[in-house]
Amino acid sequence: MDKIIIRGGKRLSGTVTISGAKNAALTLLPCALLTDEPLTLRNLPRLADIDTFQHLMNQFGVSTAIAGSRPEDFGRVMTLEAARITSNVAPYDLVRKMRASILVLGPMLARMGEAKVSLPGGCAIGVRPIDLHLKALEALGATIEITAGYVRAIAPDGGLSGGRYSFPFVSVGATENAIMAAVAARGKSTLHNAAREPEITDLCNLLMAMGAEIEGIGTSDLVIHGVPRLHGATYRVMSDRIEAGSYACAAAITGGEAFLANARVEEMEATVQALRDAGILIEPRSGGLQIAAEGPIQPVNLSTAPFPGFATDMQAQLMAMLCCSEGTSVLTETIFENRYMHVPELNRMGAQIETSGRTAIVKGVPKLSGADVMATDLRASMSLVIAGLAAQGETNIHRLYHLDRGYERLEEKLSLLGAEVERVGGD
Numbered sequence: 440m441d442k443i444i445i446r447g448g449k450r451l452s453g454t455v456t457i458s459g460a461k462n463a464a465l466t467l468l469p470c471a472l473l474t475d476e477p478l479t480l481r482n483l484p485r486l487a488d489i490d491t492f493q494h495l496m497n498q499f500g501v502s503t504a505i506a507g508s509r510p511e512d513f514g515r516v517m518t519l520e521a522a523r524i525t526s527n528v529a530p531y532d533l534v535r536k537m538r539a540s541i542l543v544l545g546p547m548l549a550r551m552g553e554a555k556v557s558l559p560g561g562c563a564i565g566v567r568p569i570d571l572h573l574k575a576l577e578a579l580g581a582t583i584e585i586t587a588g589y590v591r592a593i594a595p596d597g598g599l600s601g602g603r604y605s606f607p608f609v610s611v612g613a614t615e616n617a618i619m620a621a622v623a624a625r626g627k628s629t630l631h632n633a634a635r636e637p638e639i640t641d642l643c644n645l646l647m648a649m650g651a652e653i654e655g656i657g658t659s660d661l662v663i664h665g666v667p668r669l670h671g672a673t674y675r676v677m678s679d680r681i682e683a684g685s686y687a688c689a690a691a692i693t694g695g696e697a698f699l700a701n702a703r704v705e706e707m708e709a710t711v712q713a714l715r716d717a718g719i720l721i722e723p724r725s726g727g728l729q730i731a732a733e734g735p736i737q738p739v740n741l742s743t744a745p746f747p748g749f750a751t752d753m754q755a756q757l758m759a760m761l762c763c764s765e766g767t768s769v770l771t772e773t774i775f776e777n778r779y780m781h782v783p784e785l786n787r788m789g790a791q792i793e794t795s796g797r798t799a800i801v802k803g804v805p806k807l808s809g810a811d812v813m814a815t816d817l818r819a820s821m822s823l824v825i826a827g828l829a830a831q832g833e834t835n836i837h838r839l840y841h842l843d844r845g846y847e848r849l850e851e852k853l854s855l856l857g858a859e860v861e862r863v864g865g866d
């Protein structure tokens with residue numbers, strides 16, 4: 440298996456192009472199921488998860504075409520056409536590779552009246568049940584059966600009907616499944632305590648472009664008026680706010696600077712505030728965000744929270760940066776029950792982090808040392824990259840498939856910023 444070798448200590452400087460958002464793309468792609476007309480998505484990031492989703496859509500009989508893009512271009516244009524759906528089953532071998540496959544449940548149910556998806560199961564960061572997805576679809580009239588490791592959702596003969604659902608706590612995926620089903624249900628649906636992540640706003644904007652009628656976009660109370668038909672559209676995927684925050688932490692830990700092209704401050708205000716609290720200069724510029732480390736990194740205390748709070752997907756990356764701060768930081772992970780897998784690996788690089796339940800105490804150290812480390816999940820692996828950039832000596836990061844799921848052409852982007860990084864095979 441591939442690994443990445445980073446020779447740390449280089450100060451990063453320059454421009455990094457932020458790609459399309461993985462977590463937006465993974466909810467925009469299944470919208471193709473809601474119409475028999477072509478849906479063209481631009482700025483799709485070149486990621487393993489996007490490839491997996493494309494295979495899944497092909498499995499349903501959806502045609503997908505990648506428009507010509509030069510190898511050096513970031514992002515791709517994909518046109519999906521679900522004129523004829525030949526299968527409404529998402530099989531275990533694809534779902535187990537990518538949990539986001541569950542996001543076909545709502546749109547497939549709305550289109551075909553029945554959908555069968557392998558239960559996604561847990562992952563490194565937590566159990567990740569889908570009970571809220573199922574309850575929201577039941578509120579729209581669906582019948583849910585779980586047998587032999589599959590969830591089967593069935594709509595009444597006349598199709599889904601508008602309903603009301605109040606989420607007991609915020610769930611991004613469950614909100615997305617509910618929205619994609621409700622836009623094609625008969626009548627009005629109201630969703631209370633819906634997730635407000637920018638990726639949900641991106642989803643609603645795409646659906647509106649396809650003819651959906653949604654009120655309250657960007658708020659936690661959505662009113663959706665179902666329409667009999669949705670049409671095709673061409674839509675540009677939003678930029679990846681988590682990738683942008685990750686590169687900001689990478690530049691900051693090296694005492695460097697970077698222009699994050701395409702990053703939008705309004706999608707990452709909590710991250711911007713945390714970086715400013717850590718003493719990092721970060722200012723919006725036309726077309727992106729300028730970040731620069733000025734003086735030593737200061738400790739930061741924060742809890743992760745649903746948007747607009749500090750994103751759980753940024754916790755591991757911020758923690759890596761805080762390992763080199765001048766004091767002690769206290770981080771609390773409130774979204775997932777097991778999202779500190781990066782801690783033992785960071786400690787092997789000389790960090791001083793103690794965890795107790797959902798809380799991590801990060802005592803800053805003067806230097807980190809390069810080591811062989813193991814990636815365990817997507818964001819944990821990025822935190823090891825960030826630590827490796829500042830560590831003295833060489834860091835080898837193994838199990839790179841985690842990184843390839845969420846960071847487009849990582850080594851290239853880091854090299855363009857002056858990092859000494861290479862990918863080698865045969866690990």
Ligand code: EPZ
Nearest residue numbers: 462465539567568569570571572610611612752774775817
């Ligand atoms: C999305 O996952 C993202 N993935 C995650 O990003 C992100 O960490 C998460 O939202 C939170 O922001 C994609 O968008 C593809 P949730 P999702 O439903 O939808 C529990 C990354 O690194 N829950 O908001 O699965 C759940 O276990 C990934 O890019 C239930 O109990 O997250 C978790 O504790 C990781 N029942 C909490 O809610 C449910 O039915 C929030 O999960 C659904 C969720």
